[in-house]
Amino acid sequence: xxxxxxxxxxxxxxxxSVKAQTPITGQNTQRSNWISTGMPVLLLAPDATASxxxxxxxxxxxxxxxxxxxxxxxxxxxLNGSISTTYTPWMRHLGVNDMNLLYLGGFYKINxxxxxxxxxxxFSLGEIQxxxxxxxDRGTYHPNEFAxxxxxxxxxxxxLSLGATVRYIRSDLTNGMTLFDGSGxxxxxxxxxxxxxxxxxxxxxxxxxxxxxxxxxISNLGAKLRYSxxxxxxxxxxxxLRLGARYTYNVDSYNKVNVLFDVNKxxxxxxxxxxxxxxxxxxxxxxxxxxxxISGAIKSFYDAPLGFKEEMQELQLSAGVEYWYxxxxxxxxxxxxENKYKGGRQYLTxxxxxxxxxxxxxxSYLIPTTTISNNPLTNTLRISLSVNxxxxxxxxxxxx
Numbered sequence: 001x002x003x004x005x006x007x008x009x010x011x012x013x014x015x016x017s018v019k020a021q022t023p024i025t026g027q028n029t030q031r032s033n034w035i036s037t038g039m040p041v042l043l044l045a046p047d048a049t050a051s052x053x054x055x056x057x058x059x060x061x062x063x064x065x066x067x068x069x070x071x072x073x074x075x076x077x078x079l080n081g082s083i084s085t086t087y088t089p090w091m092r093h094l095g096v097n098d099m100n101l102l103y104l105g106g107f108y109k110i111n112x113x114x115x116x117x118x119x120x121x122x123f124s125l126g127e128i129q130x131x132x133x134x135x136x137d138r139g140t141y142h143p144n145e146f147a148x149x150x151x152x153x154x155x156x157x158x159x160l161s162l163g164a165t166v167r168y169i170r171s172d173l174t175n176g177m178t179l180f181d182g183s184g185x186x187x188x189x190x191x192x193x194x195x196x197x198x199x200x201x202x203x204x205x206x207x208x209x210x211x212x213x214x215x216x217x218i219s220n221l222g223a224k225l226r227y228s229x230x231x232x233x234x235x236x237x238x239x240x241l242r243l244g245a246r247y248t249y250n251v252d253s254y255n256k257v258n259v260l261f262d263v264n265k266x267x268x269x270x271x272x273x274x275x276x277x278x279x280x281x282x283x284x285x286x287x288x289x290x291x292x293x294i295s296g297a298i299k300s301f302y303d304a305p306l307g308f309k310e311e312m313q314e315l316q317l318s319a320g321v322e323y324w325y326x327x328x329x330x331x332x333x334x335x336x337x338e339n340k341y342k343g344g345r346q347y348l349t350x351x352x353x354x355x356x357x358x359x360x361x362x363x364s365y366l367i368p369t370t371t372i373s374n375n376p377l378t379n380t381l382r383i384s385l386s387v388n389x390x391x392x393x394x395x396x397x398x399x400x
Contacts, residue, residue, distance in 0.1 A: 038225035038235030052351015052364035053320025054334025058244035071163030072199035080390020098126030195222025
């Protein structure tokens, strides 16, 4: 059973990135020790706007994708509402043609103090051929994952807002098939979970030309995913802490620049080192799976085997610059950094945006900056379409 579940989880991890490994050549040589989770696709930028800014978005301008970046932003949008969708091809640089990610989201401002939002994410892993231990055909199955969430945002005082989200998650990597684990067949099932997000956002005009914003967001904090009836086989959701800031400078009435910076930290325990023997490894692994969600989130700040040095390596950094001309045309440039021992994803992003009447079109393109092309979106063009409605409104909490 354990081999079966490991196979399933590795399939889930594979869809997010191919992790670079560093071999152990000596006792003092650091090895790769990346953190794996169930359904890692929940961490992927769903829009072409933030993905053109190096995946920086916790304090970006509010839009229909704020459920992913910071749900507290909705109520401070200068629109009454918006609906957006994005289609993302997957692993096209490897010749895969049937894997893709779909996102649909929207929000509505009830008044100047309250806003609600809905969004859905669907990830298709294409068609997979199943065989038995002797290589005989056992048919095909279509693994998929999806999440549906509802958000609420409230303006606490001028410039300061809070947000909350509840999310239903389903990860079906085997369609309930019995899989061969080397010694026999084991039954599997779709994993289900409920998770919550909490956000805080503050923006303030410095003067007529300048504005700054800061935000904090905890996402995907919820029950573990279980792919079988074995309680020892479970995976943490990709609970994540995101902190960031934005600085906006209006050069004149036609030109504007946004500068963004985000820091990410997975709220998941660091994998336990193998130990001196196989029995020690499995004992450590069992302890890892018994760790609770909240205790695991707390431990994630101090449990790295190499101490503070490794904890700092677990931070992911995003930075981006956005230029707007006349509120109609945008150009974006960004960079994402992940330490080589924690996955090694490092890439440059470029993007563009067009606003026409109530419609918004955004594009982004990812360019890896490491020798290993370890991102499933390498050389992939993403396109987002949004429909914005409602007039601009003030943020005065007294004008309900």
